[in-house]
Amino acid sequence: MSGVFLEGIVKRYGSLSVVHGIDLEIKPREFVVLVGPSGCGKSTTLRMIAGLEEISDGTLRIGDRVMNRVAPKDRDVAMVFQNYALYPHLNVADNMAFGLRIRKTPKDEIAKSIEEVAQILGLTEYLERRPADLSGGQRQRVAMGRAIVRHPDVFLFDEPLSNLDAKLRTQMRAEIKRLHKRLGVTSIYVTHDQVEAMTLADRIVVMADGRIEQIGTPMDLFNNPVNTFVAGFIGSPPMNQFSAVIEEGQGGLVARANGTTIPLPALEELRGAAGRDVVVGIRPEHVHLGAEEGTSAIPIELDLIETLGSEALLHTHVGNETFVAKVETHGEIGHLQGVNALHVKPERVKLFDRETGRAIGRAA
Amino acid sequence: MKNMNLYSRGDKIFVFANMVLIALFTVAALYPFIYIAALSFSSGFAAAAGKVVLTPIELTLAAYERVMSEPAFWNSYKNTFIYTFGGTLTSLLIVIPGAYALSRPQLWGRRFWNLLVAFTMWFHAGMIPFFLNMRDLGLLDSYFGIIIGFAVNAFNIILLRNFFESIPTSFEEAARMDGANEWQVLWKVFVPLSKPAIATITLFCIVARWNGFFWAMVLLTDEGKIPLQVYLRHTIAELSDDEEFSSTLLSAPYSVETVTAAIIVCSIIPVLLIYPWVQKYFNKGILLGGVKE
Numbered sequence: 068m069s070g071v072f073l074e075g076i077v078k079r080y081g082s083l084s085v086v087h088g089i090d091l092e093i094k095p096r097e098f099v100v101l102v103g104p105s106g107c108g109k110s111t112t113l114r115m116i117a118g119l120e121e122i123s124d125g126t127l128r129i130g131d132r133v134m135n136r137v138a139p140k141d142r143d144v145a146m147v148f149q150n151y152a153l154y155p156h157l158n159v160a161d162n163m164a165f166g167l168r169i170r171k172t173p174k175d176e177i178a179k180s181i182e183e184v185a186q187i188l189g190l191t192e193y194l195e196r197r198p199a200d201l202s203g204g205q206r207q208r209v210a211m212g213r214a215i216v217r218h219p220d221v222f223l224f225d226e227p228l229s230n231l232d233a234k235l236r237t238q239m240r241a242e243i244k245r246l247h248k249r250l251g252v253t254s255i256y257v258t259h260d261q262v263e264a265m266t267l268a269d270r271i272v273v274m275a276d277g278r279i280e281q282i283g284t285p286m287d288l289f290n291n292p293v294n295t296f297v298a299g300f301i302g303s304p305p306m307n308q309f310s311a312v313i314e315e316g317q318g319g320l321v322a323r324a325n326g327t328t329i330p331l332p333a334l335e336e337l338r339g340a341a342g343r344d345v346v347v348g349i350r351p352e353h354v355h356l357g358a359e360e361g362t363s364a365i366p367i368e369l370d371l372i373e374t375l376g377s378e379a380l381l382h383t384h385v386g387n388e389t390f391v392a393k394v395e396t397h398g399e400i401g402h403l404q405g406v407n408a409l410h411v412k413p414e415r416v417k418l419f420d421r422e423t424g425r426a427i428g429r430a431a
Numbered sequence: 432m433k434n435m436n437l438y439s440r441g442d443k444i445f446v447f448a449n450m451v452l453i454a455l456f457t458v459a460a461l462y463p464f465i466y467i468a469a470l471s472f473s474s475g476f477a478a479a480a481g482k483v484v485l486t487p488i489e490l491t492l493a494a495y496e497r498v499m500s501e502p503a504f505w506n507s508y509k510n511t512f513i514y515t516f517g518g519t520l521t522s523l524l525i526v527i528p529g530a531y532a533l534s535r536p537q538l539w540g541r542r543f544w545n546l547l548v549a550f551t552m553w554f555h556a557g558m559i560p561f562f563l564n565m566r567d568l569g570l571l572d573s574y575f576g577i578i579i580g581f582a583v584n585a586f587n588i589i590l591l592r593n594f595f596e597s598i599p600t601s602f603e604e605a606a607r608m609d610g611a612n613e614w615q616v617l618w619k620v621f622v623p624l625s626k627p628a629i630a631t632i633t634l635f636c637i638v639a640r641w642n643g644f645f646w647a648m649v650l651l652t653d654e655g656k657i658p659l660q661v662y663l664r665h666t667i668a669e670l671s672d673d674e675e676f677s678s679t680l681l682s683a684p685y686s687v688e689t690v691t692a693a694i695i696v697c698s699i700i701p702v703l704l705i706y707p708w709v710q711k712y713f714n715k716g717i718l719l720g721g722v723k724e
């Protein structure tokens with residue numbers, strides 16, 4: 068298995084630059100997910116790695132070979148497309164055999180590979196069928212099978228699950244994860260769905276506007292987003308964010324916003340920060356019911372309760388900004404109706420510079 | 432008509448009028464066939480007297496015997512097969528890769544090349560320059576000249592190019608990721624996916640070649656190389672001019688008309704046989720299921 072290395076990768080269409088210089092090191096066997104809003108350049112980046120788009124600037128290496136000018140077929144990468152792109156005139160077996168036949172793999176070897184992969188993906192019964200006669204999930208599997216039979220060095224996935232319904236998506240997500248565990252092939256996976264990113268990735272690359280915002284493990288990104296963009300993108304529901312000013316409180320620094328006072332963690336970076344304009348970030352999961360000594364009691368008016376089952380989302384607001392708390396229901400929601408205060412532990416409170424959006428300090 | 436009750440009065444009249452109109456067209460299109468067939472099996476006398484309308488009069492195979500006893504007929508028949516088969520194959524071998532190249536966004540100067548091809552549909556040098564061109568290339572009286580001289584048809588190229596353009600690029604990309612080179616992408620993916628379009632242009636080619644008359648007449652003087660259509664014309668001319676034949680017309684079992692009709696029937700049969708075979712490729716929807724829309 069090979070690693071994949073991007074150094075200053077740029078993509079320009081004419082004078083329009085859509086990927087502005089990406090540096091990324093993907094280790095052998097790693098599962099890396101590129102995530103970001105639609106149009107941020109994820110697919111373009113992936114297609115440059117595949118060789119389907121020319122690289123305008125920078126260096127791409129797979130293993131120790133520079134790949135900038137190498138044709139896709141000589142890169143030893145396989146790709147699963149969003150629309151599957153199965154050959155409609157070929158049955159499942161021939162779809163999977165296509166690449167092997169082109170590479171002049173011996174017949175018995177092809178038959179063996181297909182049998183084996185069909186077994187893994189549960190496609191054995193469908194080998195004779197045309198794509199038109201398969202369900203969405205089966206087509207998805209065939210698309211993966213076509214990539215797997217070739218035993219490539221690197222797998223590329225471009226939103227492979229976005230055409231499936233929610234239930235099937237969850238199921239296939241788990242299957243992809245299992246496959247990766249089993250095959251251990253270096254994988255680069257593009258999605259706009261942060262839940263997919265969180266569940267699949269060894270490391271996540273958050274992109275916005277053709278740039279990398281942050282690279283890290285899922286928990287890294289969840290706990291220590293480097294800026295307000297990542298904070299808002301990772302996590303569901305997203306992190307609550309509202310503007311505040313840092314002030315000197317009784318027990319230390321506090322953030323004050325619209326009559327709400329939130330005690331802050333004792334951070335090195337906050338020394339002498341009184342008067343600084345910040346954005347306060349609090350994850351819905353870190354909010355608890357009621358007021359408690361030594362924490363930030365946030366008086367609230369409930370706007371709405373969304374019941375999810377074991378959990379509920381309390382919608383309220385701080386000033387004009389909505390504020391969401393995710394709390395346990397313990398099977399009932401009666402006790403949530405009268406809630407008039409919430410609290411959060413100081414060490415859970417994130418601060419971002421209001422000007423730059425960058426995180427201030429790093430909690431453990 | 433199913434559920435005719437669900438149609439309003441006006442709709443019923445409209446549907447009925449349509450059916451009548453279509454029936455009339457069908458009859459109008461079919462009648463010449465029936466007439467020619469009937470004529471070919473009629474006696475020369477009946478044909479000359481204009482008695483044949485729908486069915487053979489004084490049923491005889493004399494015209495066919497006359498036609499088939501001529502070695503020149505069989506030779507021209509063979510030539511027509513050569514021109515049709517060779518011409519169609521050559522056309523496909525040029526038109527398919529040409530259309531593919533013109534359909535690819537990565538083709539350098541693509542707009543210019545496309546314009547150049549389309550240009551020939553509206554503007555061409557004309558007959559005399561074309562003839563002189565063929566003559567100067569040494570392509571008169573040559574099988575090769577007929578085959579290559581008319582192999583490229585801009586309309587077919589554009590038709591197929593448009594079809595290729597409608598095939599989602601992800602098929603090409605998937606094939607390239609699978610290791611296919613351009614040539615393999617074309618023959619292993621695009622051609623099988625384009626069967627309906629290719630069947631269409633194949634049929635166009637076959638029919639045009641089979642019926643090809645004018646240029647064959649102009650470019651071929653060697654009797655041994657002429658196709659069936661030219662032979663047909665020669666035969667008509669020959670029989671009409673033949674004093675002796677005309678004078679015995681009343682007693683001859685065949686006439687110019689019946690012989691002409693017999694040759695036409697012979698020339699139509701292969702096209703009728705081929706059509707159902709080509710038609711089965713006209714099925715739409717082959718792209719279905721390959722990509723998720």
Ligand SMILES: Nc1ncnc2c1ncn2[C@@H]1O[C@H](COP(=O)(O)OP(=O)(O)O)[C@@H](O)[C@H]1O
Binds near residue numbers: 104107110
């Ligand atoms: N062929 C192209 N010409 C010009 N701009 C393009 C082309 N392909 C993509 N783009 C632009 O590049 C940006 C990134 O696209 P893409 O990589 O597909 O985004 P993502 O996959 O993250 O949704 C988009 O703004 C898109 O409009």
Ligand SMILES: [Mg+2]
Binds near residue numbers: 109110111226
């Ligand atoms: Mg995309």
